[in-house]
Amino acid sequence: MAACDDAVVSSPPSTPTAGRPRSGTRRLPAATAREEILDAAAELFAQRGYTATSTRLIAEAVGIRQASLYYHFANKEQILAELLEATVRPSLAYAGELSRKDLTAAVALRELVKYDVGVLLGARWNIGVLYALPEIATEPFTHFRRERERLRLAYRRLAAAAASDRIGDPDVAGDLVFGLVESVIGMRRDLPVLSSAEQLQRTVAAAALRLLGADDDRSDDPA
Structure with a gap:
């Protein structure tokens, strides 16, 4: 008796995944992402200093990815x-x-x-x-x-x-x-x-x- 071919099981269509959620609560619930970035940067610049503040730290303070920050601002100088x-x-x-x-x-x-x-x-x-x-x-x-x-x-x-x-x-x-x-x-x-x-x-x-x-x-x- 000939062996049966393995059945080919098709995968279900992939569902687009949502973007990475923010970590923690929002800084300014009624603000736009751009406004939250500016607010976080202002706090860090004023309290830690401009040189000691990176875009990574700003993004973390907002609860977003660093890449998301670059959607709004090209660099720290622009902020x-x-x-x-x-x-x-x-x-x-x-x-x-x-x-x-x-x-x-x-x-x-x-x-x-x-x-x-x-x-x-x-x-x-x-x-x-x-x-x-x-x-x-x-x-x-x-x-x-x-x-x-x-x-x-x-x-x-x-x-x-x-x-x-x-x-x-x-x-x-x-x-x-x-x-x-x-x-x-x-x-x-x-x-x-x-x-x-x-x-x-x-x-x-x-x-x-x-x-x-x-x-x-x-x-x-x-x-």
């Missing part, structure tokens, strides 16, 4: 550039809004200072501490440097218009105001307890006007 630009972009836009309003220079400057301080204090992570990194002088951060310079020039213009005649060099005065605003970055880093954001906004704005010898005319407050 930092986006974070840095986010610290100046809102204030630049607000400076433009103020320029279109019928305000005295002193009032416009006061409002810009308050807004800018609010941006720097309101960020979830104190990313401004990275402004002094030597890497910021390199090509990947050209756009950030240009945007920050535009903000500095906005302060210079308002300071020149608001300063009293006793101020010798209005450009220097404008740079001093700009530095005064950014001093809240160091305060946030160094002081265990800060005053409320609203109180710091008022205090820094008042100090800026005193530095310029300008009148703080509350009757001309923006609507």
Whole structure:
């Protein structure tokens, strides 16, 4: 009797597998993957340092694969550039809004200072501490440097218009105001307890006007 051929059993059609699930809970449940990557990177950059943080560590903090991170950002420099630009972009836009309003220079400057301080204090992570990194002088951060310079020039213009005649060099005065605003970055880093954001906004704005010898005319407050 001839032996029977072994039956050929066909395999069932393969089912596409889902992507690798995140490990752990999401950092920001309502955020996009890109926003979570930025948030994780900001925390690591601010607390561990930029050099000590790799894209692998950022991906692990989000709970995704490193390859998934590269879908959103080409490299670590691109992540930092986006974070840095986010610290100046809102204030630049607000400076433009103020320029279109019928305000005295002193009032416009006061409002810009308050807004800018609010941006720097309101960020979830104190990313401004990275402004002094030597890497910021390199090509990947050209756009950030240009945007920050535009903000500095906005302060210079308002300071020149608001300063009293006793101020010798209005450009220097404008740079001093700009530095005064950014001093809240160091305060946030160094002081265990800060005053409320609203109180710091008022205090820094008042100090800026005193530095310029300008009148703080509350009757001309923006609507």
